[in-house]
Amino acid sequence: xxxxxxxxxxELEIEGPIRVRDLVSSLGFHRDAVxxxxxxxxxxxxxxITDDADVEIRRVISGGDV
Amino acid sequence: MCRGAPVIDLRQHNAAFCEExxxxxxxxxVTKTIEKHQMFGPxxxxxxxxxxxxxxxxxxxxxxxxxxxxxxxxxxxxxxxYSDQSTEMTRRFAAERGxxxxxxxxxxxxxxxxxxxxxxxxxxxCSACGLSKRHVFDQVAREGGFDVVVTGHNLDxxxxxxxxxxxxxxxxxxxxxxxxxxxxxxxxxKAKPLVRLTERETAAWCLLRxxxxxxxxxxxxxxxxxxxxxxxxNTLEERTPGAKQDFYLGFLRQGLRHFEQGSDTARTDLRxxxxxxxxxxxxxxxxxxxxxxxxxxxxxxxxxSTKHPTGATS
Numbered sequence: 001x002x003x004x005x006x007x008x009x010x011e012l013e014i015e016g017p018i019r020v021r022d023l024v025s026s027l028g029f030h031r032d033a034v035x036x037x038x039x040x041x042x043x044x045x046x047x048x049i050t051d052d053a054d055v056e057i058r059r060v061i062s063g064g065d066v
Numbered sequence: 067m068c069r070g071a072p073v074i075d076l077r078q079h080n081a082a083f084c085e086e087x088x089x090x091x092x093x094x095x096v097t098k099t100i101e102k103h104q105m106f107g108p109x110x111x112x113x114x115x116x117x118x119x120x121x122x123x124x125x126x127x128x129x130x131x132x133x134x135x136x137x138x139x140x141x142x143x144x145x146x147x148y149s150d151q152s153t154e155m156t157r158r159f160a161a162e163r164g165x166x167x168x169x170x171x172x173x174x175x176x177x178x179x180x181x182x183x184x185x186x187x188x189x190x191x192c193s194a195c196g197l198s199k200r201h202v203f204d205q206v207a208r209e210g211g212f213d214v215v216v217t218g219h220n221l222d223x224x225x226x227x228x229x230x231x232x233x234x235x236x237x238x239x240x241x242x243x244x245x246x247x248x249x250x251x252x253x254x255x256k257a258k259p260l261v262r263l264t265e266r267e268t269a270a271w272c273l274l275r276x277x278x279x280x281x282x283x284x285x286x287x288x289x290x291x292x293x294x295x296x297x298x299x300n301t302l303e304e305r306t307p308g309a310k311q312d313f314y315l316g317f318l319r320q321g322l323r324h325f326e327q328g329s330d331t332a333r334t335d336l337r338x339x340x341x342x343x344x345x346x347x348x349x350x351x352x353x354x355x356x357x358x359x360x361x362x363x364x365x366x367x368x369x370x371s372t373k374h375p376t377g378a379t380s
Contacts, residue, residue: 007281018141030300031077032266035273041271042073060269061222061296062119062283 001051003027007059016051022056023049048053074270085274091301092271095262097130103246105257108134113254116140116167116202118152120279121218123159124268125260127275129216130165139206141199142171142208144179145286152280159277164208166210168210169200177361180286187291187359191286195358201353204344207254214249219258222265224312226295228317241325245318252345 001010014023020043021035021040035042037056038049049055070084076091083091099105106112112129116122129136140156143149144380153169160167173179174199183194198367207215224243231239249255260268272279287293302309338344339351346352 007283030297030304032300033075033263033297035266037273042085042270044072045073046075053132058269058273059282060119060120060265061293061300062265066304 001049001053005038005057005059012016014055016053017046017048020047020049021045023055027057029057029059034059053058073274074267076267078264078303078311079308088267088270090376091264091349092124093128093132094268095133096259099245099262100257102255103244105216105246105259106134106144106214106255106346110135111211112136112208113203113210113212113215114138114153114329115199115215115217116156117218118276118280119218120154120269120272121220121223121260121265121275123156123218123279124275125162125218126159126165126214127277130163130261136165136275137210137212138165138167139203140167140169141202142172143195144168144173145181145284147370148280149283149285151210151282155280156277164235167208170206172198172202176357178357183356183360184286187356189356190290192290192292194360195286197352197356201351204252204254205342208252212254214255216255216259218260218264218268218363219265220260220268221310221314222296222299223292224258224261225294225299225314230291230298235326240322241327243317244322254345261314262311295302327336 001014001016003014004010005012005027012033020038021031024031024034024036031045035058036047037043037058038047038053041055043049068084068087068269070086073085074088075082077226092165092283114122114126114129114136116126118140122137126136126138138160140153142153157167157169159165173182180195180198182190183198184191187194199362203215204211224245228240228243231243245261247253247255271277299310299313330349335347336345339346339354340349341354342351344351344353
């Protein structure tokens with residue numbers, strides 16, 4: 001499956017199927033720091049992603065001096 | 067029991083939500099915050115500080131959806147493409163919804179950009195940026211007669227700031243870390259209606275509501291302590307869901323009152339800045355001193371010259 005990581009952008013090829021929770025931890029992200037979007041839809045941690053899916057991992061941490 | 071497809075799990079609430087119930091959850095958290103802290107009422111004029119990022123656009127969207135009277139204010143910071151993109155995203159958001167937006171360009175109005183300020187004064191970029199934004203928000207609110215300025219600070223922001231303030235035991239900052247600051251001494255009322263929502267939740271709100279926001283991080287913020295504190299707190303959250311919420315909301319319930327007294331007395335010696343009239347404890351305010359050092363040319367400060375109605379600029 002193609003995995004696009006946003007902010008900053010990079011692309012990876014990862015073998016599926018894989019659960020969202022396992023994908024996020026294998027890439028070293030905190031679960032609270034990302035949203036996972038599969039084929040354009042927001043999904044939960046226990047969703048299994050099939051090998052033909054298009055996946056976006058969107059980082060959500062932001063901020064300078066607030 | 068809800069039969070909708072779950073789209074997000076919120077481990078601090080030990081629950082997964084479908085789209086409809088998640089959006090309802092966000093609205094209820096914001097409404098609860100506004101009412102509990104008496105931030106503003108249905109007839110107040112609200113100035114929304116907008117950056118083009120997920121938090122401020124989610125906030126503006128929610129307040130507009132809840133029926134409040136809002137106007138946006140965005141500041142062109144002059145940080146390369148990042149600022150241009152941020153302003154463009156904000157203009158598009160406002161135009162699509164028919165919302166009023168003021169755009170103040172720092173360089174055109176005050177003669178310097180954030181990179182200028184950092185380069186010419188040696189000040190940390192985030193510090194110069196924060197000082198400039200607060201000054202412009204206050205000035206526009208004062209001159210425009212707004213009842214309150216609202217910002218998109220979320221739970222992660224507030225928990226990270228609290229963590230930093232505790233690390234350095236900055237009791238004056240701790241005493242002022244409230245979700246709403248009353249108006250007075252020439253300052254407008256300021257409120258943070260998103261303090262019960264995490265930034266993952268505000269990002270999900272934008273995604274589900276079809277709001278395009280600036281995904282790139284500010285290139286000048288890289289490596290600052292605020293981001294490091296967020297990482298640390300998310301590490302803790304991973305082990306103990308709800309840790310950030312307990313830390314921040316627990317501070318509001320039990321910790322804040324121990325620091326408030328000192329912070330209130332700190333504002334009694336304020337007078338008007340000789341140059342711009344903003345409240346300050348010195349002859350000239352911090353912003354005017356920064357402007358003098360950061361700008362290369364003399365400029366006349368007339369906010370009206372950079373004030374655009376949304377429709378005329380998009």
